[in-house]
Amino acid sequence: MNAVFTSFEKFLFSTITGNQDGSSKSLEVVCRIAPKNGKESCVSLVDDRNVKVIAPMNYVTRNNDAFVEKLFKFDCVFDENDTQRDIFRRCSLDFVENLINGNDSLLFTYGVTGSGKTFTMTGNAESDNSGLLPRTLDVIFRSLPNIMEKCIFKPNGRNGFAIQTEEKAQLERQTIPLPSYSIAKRLVETVATKSLNNSRCCAVFISYIEIYNDMCYDLLDENLTDERLFTSKNIRIDSVTRKAYVEKIKEIEVESCDEAIEQFLQAQERRKIAKTLLNKSSSRSHSIFIIRLVSASLHKGKYYPDSTKNDIHIAEMTLVDLAGSEPY
Numbered sequence: 001m002n003a004v005f006t007s008f009e010k011f012l013f014s015t016i017t018g019n020q021d022g023s024s025k026s027l028e029v030v031c032r033i034a035p036k037n038g039k040e041s042c043v044s045l046v047d048d049r050n051v052k053v054i055a056p057m058n059y060v061t062r063n064n065d066a067f068v069e070k071l072f073k074f075d076c077v078f079d080e081n082d083t084q085r086d087i088f089r090r091c092s093l094d095f096v097e098n099l100i101n102g103n104d105s106l107l108f109t110y111g112v113t114g115s116g117k118t119f120t121m122t123g124n125a126e127s128d129n130s131g132l133l134p135r136t137l138d139v140i141f142r143s144l145p146n147i148m149e150k151c152i153f154k155p156n157g158r159n160g161f162a163i164q165t166e167e168k169a170q171l172e173r174q175t176i177p178l179p180s181y182s183i184a185k186r187l188v189e190t191v192a193t194k195s196l197n198n199s200r201c202c203a204v205f206i207s208y209i210e211i212y213n214d215m216c217y218d219l220l221d222e223n224l225t226d227e228r229l230f231t232s233k234n235i236r237i238d239s240v241t242r243k244a245y246v247e248k249i250k251e252i253e254v255e256s257c258d259e260a261i262e263q264f265l266q267a268q269e270r271r272k273i274a275k276t277l278l279n280k281s282s283s284r285s286h287s288i289f290i291i292r293l294v295s296a297s298l299h300k301g302k303y304y305p306d307s308t309k310n311d312i313h314i315a316e317m318t319l320v321d322l323a324g325s326e327p328y
């Protein structure tokens with residue numbers, strides 16, 4: 001099997017109920033067959049759930065045994081006729097709803113080098129080929145009412161958040177740079193999903209890390225390309241929540257989809273520079289993009305979160321583009 005096979009798997013960490021078939025599934029494995037582009041392929045689509053692996057032309061086994069065709073069953077199979085939009089709507093849209101409902105999800109792409117993992121996850125933000133990540137951000141921001149001004153929710157660096165006073169938030173807001181945009185136009189995912197309860201307010205934070213040779217790098221750190229290039233981050237476990245977190249990484253608050261995509265694109269540039277400087281291969285690194293939705297009840301009669309209620313809720317959606325697996 002060679003470079004024509006991409007599978008990406010869906011993990012839902014929290015129990016999710018109400019799948020279309022009425023079941024409550026916590027894991028789905030979905031397969032996308034990359035375009036053949038004139039090349040020979042030994043993977044063939046049987047139907048929307050089954051894939052057959054057939055013998056490549058001139059295939060000879062070691063003992064001249066006959067090649068045994070194998071059938072693989074998935075939760076869903078896409079082929080080259082399926083678009084980025086089709087993949088998003090089948091594989092990621094329910095995760096956005098899951099996030100808005102306050103649950104965590106993990107989605108990752110897995111496959112051999114060149115099989116289309118990055119194309120599926122990212123695609124091209126400026127064309128109709130935009131992938132799961134920009135589309136996910138589009139729908140998230142379309143589904144959120146009451147997005148607070150920046151710096152009201154404050155990350156504690158260990159997966160937790162606090163509500164700052166109006167004075168502190170305002171002072172801190174003056175110190176953060178205004179977002180800049182390099183994309184002139186973008187095709188936007190127009191589908192809608194269930195919206196957050198109107199009595200709550202929220203903020204969205206992103207972080208983006210790369211794991212290469214067991215080292216963890218912060219791709220949102222603008223200094224990654226110089227002196228901090230060789231400084232990796234530590235992964236720790238919070239003693240109270242028992243959840244893992246990466247120490248001292250940037251969690252950037254974003255107010256719009258365009259702002260989040262801009263941060264992502266700048267991080268991609270950093271990743272390319274670091275790759276050249278360290279002479280590393282991008283296909284051997286994992287990249288992990290985390291979207292955190294922090295919400296709390298709105299204050300009665302005031303457009304501000306109510307800190308007395310102590311009901312901050314954090315939900316996260318993680319999108320992972322895994323390193324290319326070895327072809328065999």
Ligand SMILES: Nc1ncnc2c1ncn2[C@@H]1O[C@H](COP(=O)(O)OP(=O)(O)OP(=O)(O)O)[C@@H](O)[C@H]1O
Nearest residue numbers: 034035112113114115116117118119282283323324
């Ligand atoms: N479904 C598809 N439709 C159109 N082009 C595709 C598709 N899948 C992959 N490609 C193209 O194939 C090439 C390789 O894809 P991509 O870089 O996404 O592979 P990858 O699995 O991420 O590889 P690596 O593991 O080396 O990072 C790219 O030029 C991409 O645009």
